[in-house]
Amino acid sequence: MLLTRLIAQLIAKAIGDGALDLVDADGHRRRIGRGTPSLTLRFHDHRVPRDLLVNPRLHFGEAYMDGRISVEGGTIYDMLDLVTRGTEVHGALGRVLETLSPALRLAQQHNPLDRSRKNVSHHYDLSQAFYRLFLDRDMQYSCAYFARPDMTLDEAQEAKKRHIAAKLLLAPGMRVLDVGCGWGGMALYLAREAGVRVTGITLSAEQLAVARARAEEAGLADRVTFELRDYRQMTGRFDRIVSVGMFEHVGVPHYGTYFAKLRDLLAPDGVALLHSIGRLDGPGATNPWIRKYIFPGGYSPALSEVLPQVEKSGLLSTDIEILRLHYAETLRHWRSRFVAHWDEAKAMYDERFCRMWEFYLAGAEMSFRSQGHMVFQLQLARSIGAVPMVRDYMVRCEEAMAQERERERTLQHHA
Known part of the structure; x- marks a missing residue:
């Protein structure tokens, strides 16, 4: 009872003006907050309060995966939405064990080649059939660009590719390197829309096979090649990256190596575009549940951790x-x-896997809505004159590409 009471006190700080019912493993119900709650958090065994006090950011997700806690009156998304509203969430629940020593933090982000391959395989070598359950048609597994609030996912992912292409200032025949090419969607888009030649690299064998098959199917295998290779192994020069x-x-300890390699690979008048998750509120540490179950070795940086390494590499930040x-x-x-598509995913894996992914997707959304995460696009060059002095060219290029795409769709519709 004492441990449950302590958990209730932490939850009360996290939910701000919200309200919640908490039911322990013995069936005792406790009202937290003011007002009439719509959600009930139920503990199904007596170890849950102890685990949450020891490490809430790890064990809450684990307990949900294992069915040791459940949410009534809503979903795990609704629960996470509630407990990330309060102003004290970072102090009470958000950073309990994230005040890590610098040595431990760097160790978690140490990603030599062998570990990088293992980490990538952990997440990206799930079957493409699984990812097709929830991604867009082009299998873009990164942030979309909602140029209009009413865009569908497919429209927003196409807008993202168009937005990035505009920043790359592409011209037919250019050599482009796609670092971390996924299932090949971006490389194929750039080759098709801009007439460039693209080399895509990945550490995922599953993604490599899918990307190569897609290039053949699209009739672009003569202009787009995919390789199972780490960025540190690349050689040559590219007009665009x-x-x-x-x-x-990549991990903070490797940022110097990463940007130095980009500089070496980039032509003197070349342009690179980096699209990454980041932090608005300064350096931190990866959520321990995410680090253990979803992205081992992963870390989303603050720009204050990125830009000094860009400067040291000799690259120039031309747009952020x-x-x-x-x-x-x-x-x-x-x-x-x-x-x-829960039942289909469950047939591929199991119920625990589905609960893990539900928790991941819900928690990740909350990290962008209320916990200081964002996405940054960093345009880089070796020469100060590599891009125009004003950024209007991006808008003009996007508009022209969108108009051309719409014209093609109209022709196809009437064909």
């Missing part, structure tokens, strides 16, 4: 854009689609 959703796996709630909306779409 793009990296979307890969930098989160912060996308705040775009990933929250992306994750909302993914979560809705995943839940709609």
Whole structure:
């Protein structure tokens, strides 16, 4: 009872003006907060309060995965939404064990080549059939760009690719390197829309196979090649470099190596575009549940950790854009689609796996809505004159690409 009371006190700080019923393993109900709660958090065994006090950010997710806690009157998303509202969430529940020593923090982000391959395989070598349950048609597994609030997921992911292409200032025949190419969607888009030649690299064998098959199917295998290779192993020179959703796996200890390699690979008049999750509220540490179950070795940096390494590499930051709630909306779409295909995912894996992914998608959305996460797009160059003096060119290029795409769709519709 004492441990449950302590948990109730922490929850009360986290939910602010909200209200919640808490039912312990003996069936005792406790009202937390003011007003009439719509949600009930139920503990199904006596170890839950102790585990939550020891490490809430790890054990809350584990207990949900294992069915040791459940939510009544709503979903785990509703519960996470409630407990991240209060102004004291970071102090009470958010950073309980995240005041880590610098040595421990760096150790968690140490990603030599062998560990990088293992970490990538852990997440990305799940079957493509699973990811197709909730991603868009092009299998973009990164933040979409909602140029309009009413965009569908497919429209927003196409807008993201168009937004990035505009920042790359592409011209036909250019050589482009896609670092962390995923299932190949970005590389194929750039080759098709801009007439460039693209080399995509990944550490996921599953993604490599899918990307190569897609290039053949699209008739682009002569212009797009995919390789199972780490960025540290690349050689040659490229007119453009793009990296979307890969930098989160690099780790702070390797930022110097990463940007030095980008500089070496980039032509003297070249342009690079880095798209990554980041932090608005300064350096931190990866949520321990996310680190253990979803992205081992992963870390989303603050710009204060990134820009000094860019400067040391000799690259120039020519444009920085912060996308705040775009990933929250992306994750909302993914979560809705995943839940709609729950039974199919369960048939591929099991109930615990589905609860893990539900918790991941819900928690990730909350991190962008209320816990200081964002996405940044960092445009880089070796020469100060590599891009125009004003950024109007991005808008003009996006508009032209969108108009051309609409014209193609109209022709296809009438064909």
